[in-house]
Structures are given as C-alpha cells and as structure tokens.
Amino acid sequence: MRELLESLTTPYSLTDPVEQRPDLAFVTAGRGQLRPLLMHLRDKEGFTHLVILTAVDWLEEGEFQLTYLLSDRTHGRDIGVRVMIPRDEATMESIHDIWPTAATYQRELREMFGIDFPGSTRLNEDFILEGWADIPPYRRDFDTLKYADETYKQRPGRETRDPAQHMKEQLYPDGK
C-alpha cells in the first residue's frame, strides 16, 4: 500500500496520506485531480469497485469532505480518496459515467448535504425526502431538535430527560 501511495503522490499532488490499516489508506486529492486519479486507480491499479461515496461536514472549517472509497478485490486492499470542497460552493464533478451506481450516491448527497453534481442522472428527483424546503438535513447546522419541536406536537404527560444526565443518575445513583 505504501508503494502505491508513493507512486501516486507526485503525479496527482496527493496530500495527507494515512495508512489506517495495512489494507486501507486515505489520501486527499485536489478537486481537479479526482477524475484522472479515479480512472488511474480503476484501470491501472485494479480498484474496480466503488464501495461508498459520502460526505463529511466540517462546519467549523467551512468545508465538505467527499470520500470516494475504492476496493481492489484481487489484492484485498482499499483506498479512500478525500476531496475537500468549500461549503459555500458545494459543487463537484459527477462520476456517474465511471460507475453508474455513483448516480444514486450523488442523488442522496444532493438531497441530504446540498452538494451539486451537474450532469448526474436524475440528480434533482426526490430520493428519500419529499417536498423538503428546509436546509439539507445532514448538514451540521441543521438543528434536528429545533425542527422536531417546531414540526411535531408533544403528547401531554411526556417527560424529556437529558440523556447524559439520565445515564449518570442510572449508573451512579448515590451521586459519586
């Protein structure tokens, strides 16, 4: 795995390599380098299986991290390619032509994180949510509690406890 990372780092300007396990590594690629890198990994290195495509919201840093996890079954190894994109310009190139199944992931990311993938198949069709008008719900600044309070009515007689405080009282009833 280390040899693979070393051979890719210079041509694709990769940064932040992390060898999480002997069979799993993560690297960060630039936005423009993603497509050639994925094509190289798929066609030359045997990473033919797109395992997941997902996003992580680093709200404090103003960035979304897109993670493209690829698997090479022949050698039993995986590589996760991270791409950091700004939250206020959340657009990324679509890869549905490389893996048709990526269109589903991109459709979900569009709905849940508000990340745009121009050209991706059926991108703007509702996936899970229907008629959603609020900010995309998987963004960190979407307040689930506030949304639930405003949307749903509490049944009378229901108590709400703070989970951390409740667990503390259950585990340490004498307060120690």
Add this chain to the structure above:
Amino acid sequence: MAPFKPFQDDRSQYPEKRADGTLDIDLSSGKYLKLWQGPQHPGITGNMSVELTVCGDEVVEGKTHVGYLHRGFEKLMERRTFIQCFPIVCRICVPEPDFNEYCYAAAVEELAGIKVPEKANWIRTLILEMGRINSYLMYLGGQAGAFGMGVIGQWTTYVRDLMLDRFEELTGARIYHMFIMPGGVRDGLPDGFEARMEETLQEIESTLQDVYEAMFCNAIYKKRAVGVGYIDPALLDSYGVTGPTARAAGVAKDVRRDQPYLVYPELDFEPVVATESDIYARSDVRRRDLLVSIDLIRQILVRMPKAGPVMAPLPNVLHWKIPRGETYVRGECSRGEYGYYLVTDGSGYPRRVNVRGPSYTHAMALLERFIVNVNIADVAGLMVSLHTYPPEIER
C-alpha cells in the same frame, strides 16, 4: 445451454429515446400504463415501491422509490455518545441486524485502539453466522412465495423460529440482539447451548432437504426462475454488485475470503459459486451457502475457547472521547458487502457514520436496469432474487 438474455438489440416494443436519453413514453397514447408495485404489496421486499411503466405485459421502465422508512440513523448518531449509538445501529436492518453491531463496534474499536479478547471474536463469528441463517431462511420463503409457493415460507419460518430461540437464550432477544458491543460481546454461551444448537441445525438441514425437493426440483419453479433476471458478470463492478448475486454470476466475491475478519482465517470453507446468473442460480447459491453456514457454526462451537474474557475493559463511557480519524470496516452479510465508514473528530460524538448496505446498490441502479423487459408477474421474483432490504437504503 447458453443463458437466456432478456436484453436483445432488436426490441420493437421498446420506446424510442429522446435527445436527453430519457425514454419517449406518451402515456396518453394508450400504449403504455403506469403501475405501482408497493409500498404495500405482496410482491415487494419491505417498505419500498417500484414505479413500473408497462407496455402490455412487459416492463419498459422501472423506478425505485424509497423513503417510507427513513429515520435518519446517521444523523441521530452524530448527536449521541459512542455507547449510545450501540443500541441504535442494529435497527438499521431488521432481518439481519448483527452486521450493524459488528461493523460499528469494530470501527469504534479500531479508532479507539481497543483490542478485543479472542473468545469474543469467536462468539461474534457465531452470531454473524446465526444471523446469516435467519436471513437466508427468510429469503427462501420470500423467493418461493414470489412464484406462488406459499408453503415453503411456512417451513422456513418454522425453522427460523428455532434459530430465534437460540438467539433468545444466547442474547436475551429474538430480533434486535444488542449483543456485539464495542469491546467484545455481552456474555459467553449458556450451559448446554452446543447440544441445543446441534438439534436446531439438524432440523434446518432436514427442512432444507424438503425445500430442495419441493422448490428447486419443481418444474414450475425452474420454468419461472431459469434464465430470468440474467445479470451480465461484466457489469458487476459498474453496479457495485456483491455477495451471492455476484457469486451466482461466477465471481467468488466473499469478504470472508477476500479480506478475512474475525476468526474466518481459521475456519475451513469455500465460497459457493454458480455461473448461470439468473434467479434460479441466485437462489441455489443461497441455499448452498446456508449449508456452509451450518458447517461453520459446527466448526466454531468445537474450536471456540472454553474459557477467557469476552469483554475488553472500556474507558468511562460517559466521558469517552476518540481521537480524530476515519476508517471503514466491512463484513460479508447474507446479501453482500456490509460496511461502516466512521469519522471521529476528537470529541465524545461521532462526526459522521455512513452505513453501506448492499441493497443500496442492488435495489436502486441494478434493479432499475434489470427490471426492463421483464414480465409484470416476474418483477417480484426478480426483486426478491436480489435480496434487498429497504432500511439499508434510507438509514
């Protein structure tokens, strides 16, 4: 005999495509009809629906609709401590919840640097194989039911119930076991468990023989299932196909062999493979895989360490912080590759949890493509043969 391929180049009934690639379907022409299969329909797997456009008896387009089960698990977990996530994850997949527990626990352990005791790994493997048997038994009943053989489902439900009894005495629960927690498992095996498990396994084997004779040797089942729902092996990677669906197409994809985890390197087994890649081959691969799981449980019970701890010491779970990092942990569930992508940021809560269920690819892109040119009556059988569970898609 060469497999029957439903996709022919000359398809006179197939509608023309518009310039943007979509199908030119004019519903007012009277030639086409929209038909909804689901979300409440006997021929659907769980709470999802397929919007079919049919021309006569032939499907010309199918679109999967999900969202009926969305509970926002991934978002819920971002607001819960690591130990509070543990009882949530199993609810993502009802018929085989244990993979969620294992993948979540293994991901947390890896990022927190916790080493699991050896005996716990054996018990985890046992639980996962028991869950696989449950899931396959449910599948066999569903596959037979989709083609009108209701009695097979009654037989397999009976023996599945016996396996649920074993789960109940081992974990205290029948469906959501909440047994594989970060650090190990909650307990060891109860006294006399091995003998009772052997009785259950023999009962399942006997029922499987009946199922083989009544279902797999049945001329009607063969006529409905052989050659239908053919998946070209060349398309497996493009569509993210894993598990028995890939193995039925001649590719021995099995995480237990490709990237062994838990105690699988010490167990003796070979992935079951077929080449026909149709509904019949997929169901037969799963039937034979059931026999492999039965054999694996026997090996595990004989070779499992009799003594030793089953739980590693955990830090105070109320103040448990995990350093910044990310990992992906996978396992081979009854439907294919199941995995958890976990990102931590140094706080007491996960930054992001992403669940990769095989149904995510199988029931969306794959089903939508392979449902075309199938007769309406075969849609249910094709869908069940992909063994999809909608909760994995929505999470």
